[in-house]
Amino acid sequence: MIGAQQVVDIALAEALRLGRADETIVVVTDRVDAALRWANNTMTTNGESTSRTTTALPPVRPADNAHVGSVRSSSVDPAVVADLVSASQRAAAVAPQARDTAPALPAGDPPADWDAPIPGTGAEVFLGVAGDLSRGFRGSDTLFGYARHVVETTFVATSGGLRRRFTQPTGSVEINAKRSGASAWAGISTADFADVPTESMLDELATRLSWARRIIELPAGRYETIMPPSTVADMMIYLAWTMGGRGAQEGRTALAAPGGGTRVGEVLTSLPLTLYSDPGAPGLECAPFVATSSSSERASVFDNGLTIERVDWIRDGAVNALAYPRAAATEFDVPVAVGADNLLMTGGTASLQDMIAATERGLLLTTLWYIREVDPSVLLLTGLTRDGVCLVEDGEVTAAVNNFRFNESPLDLLRRATEAGVSEVTLPREWGDWATRAQMPSLRIPDFHMSSVSQAQ
Numbered sequence: 001m002i003g004a005q006q007v008v009d010i011a012l013a014e015a016l017r018l019g020r021a022d023e024t025i026v027v028v029t030d031r032v033d034a035a036l037r038w039a040n041n042t043m044t045t046n047g048e049s050t051s052r053t054t055t056a057l058p059p060v061r062p063a064d065n066a067h068v069g070s071v072r073s074s075s076v077d078p079a080v081v082a083d084l085v086s087a088s089q090r091a092a093a094v095a096p097q098a099r100d101t102a103p104a105l106p107a108g109d110p111p112a113d114w115d116a117p118i119p120g121t122g123a124e125v126f127l128g129v130a131g132d133l134s135r136g137f138r139g140s141d142t143l144f145g146y147a148r149h150v151v152e153t154t155f156v157a158t159s160g161g162l163r164r165r166f167t168q169p170t171g172s173v174e175i176n177a178k179r180s181g182a183s184a185w186a187g188i189s190t191a192d193f194a195d196v197p198t199e200s201m202l203d204e205l206a207t208r209l210s211w212a213r214r215i216i217e218l219p220a221g222r223y224e225t226i227m228p229p230s231t232v233a234d235m236m237i238y239l240a241w242t243m244g245g246r247g248a249q250e251g252r253t254a255l256a257a258p259g260g261g262t263r264v265g266e267v268l269t270s271l272p273l274t275l276y277s278d279p280g281a282p283g284l285e286c287a288p289f290v291a292t293s294s295s296s297e298r299a300s301v302f303d304n305g306l307t308i309e310r311v312d313w314i315r316d317g318a319v320n321a322l323a324y325p326r327a328a329a330t331e332f333d334v335p336v337a338v339g340a341d342n343l344l345m346t347g348g349t350a351s352l353q354d355m356i357a358a359t360e361r362g363l364l365l366t367t368l369w370y371i372r373e374v375d376p377s378v379l380l381l382t383g384l385t386r387d388g389v390c391l392v393e394d395g396e397v398t399a400a401v402n403n404f405r406f407n408e409s410p411l412d413l414l415r416r417a418t419e420a421g422v423s424e425v426t427l428p429r430e431w432g433d434w435a436t437r438a439q440m441p442s443l444r445i446p447d448f449h450m451s452s453v454s455q456a457q
Contacts, residue, residue, distance in 0.1 A: 001076040004028040008157045014085040021058030021089050023104050024159040025304045027291055028054050029152055032120040037146040041137035046123045052076050055293040056088035057301050066101035067092050072293050100295050102302040102326040107161025114165055118153045125149050125193045132198035145175040154291045156305045164305045166287045170436050177205035182212030185367050185387040187427035189436045211390050212400035224362035225448035226355050229426035229440040234368045237435045239410040240343050244297030245322035249332055254379035268414045269317040277340040278310035284437040286341040300325035311337045347423035347441025355421050357395040364390040367429040379409045384454050404450035419444035
């Protein structure tokens, strides 16, 4: 197939030839995906795939309003590009007025690597993990899981001369271990698979399974609970997804203030926690510009190519910012704030083991599963525990506990948290397919709400 840069050139040339749009935005993403799977202590599947998506967005600006059509194709046939552009212009002609219209972004010097070859990946990236797993397969625990490495290179170009390019590597390893009816999960995110501590993950899983030699049945209720970084990430990521400024301004979300306005400035916790996104965060780097094929309350197609800066969503325990694309920022007279594709939270100095050692009696909540929203007005979420709820007594893990359904709001968790541990890079269990780049502390919650006993395994 032809290069992504050629696709950009063809699309912009065709848009100019047709002449039915005031400007044209083109977004092209080349993706290489490698995967490795195993089950019952045997490698089962490995493979690679290559794909491309091309999106044409031609804003039409009659008078003081704008209309935009977005047409996306996964075809790699160069002949399809002209048809894609024509279809997007037809879509723009009949589209309703765009609420998020904003001026075209200025041109700039193209990135130095604009014409460079597009990097890829392949099954060879898993050699180290596979070698470590092969030794684990000879052990007494039964292992299941997968490893995945995705390399995406995204190009954003406009007829006005703007050019942006970024390559995003994304990787993860997830391992389930089973022994005598007990199950445990461990996961890690990695950009290049050069740092995967597979053997230590297996050791951790073996330790967790050993806790299940004793099983305690507990009723539903509120329990002092330690949430490791993975579970904190699952809750905070959902919070970040709901922090759109327009929804809060219009009174539709949990970030809306009673009587009007937003809750920016409200103190959520006495702990000095800062929740932020930053495309330059070391080890969690991500695209430093907007690249989207559709508008939402947190991003706008008119902002394609816009530079993304660090945003402190919560700063020192208080709500500090909400997401506003350029149009919404102008409408509500607030700074532009666009989230990067990562999420980090500061923490304290205690390790997870320190927090366990300081617990007289409580639960260690290792992973969350099947999280769904119950009440958006307070951001109440429900979900299940899975692969290990553990009982802590006198500073030690003494048993495994039955699974529960929980009902909690990430906002309320922050309000009630009494301790934050060291912030660590982690892989969220529930949202790891969409939000791999996270760094979170452990949190101590004095009264985590286990609303009912679950039969889930």
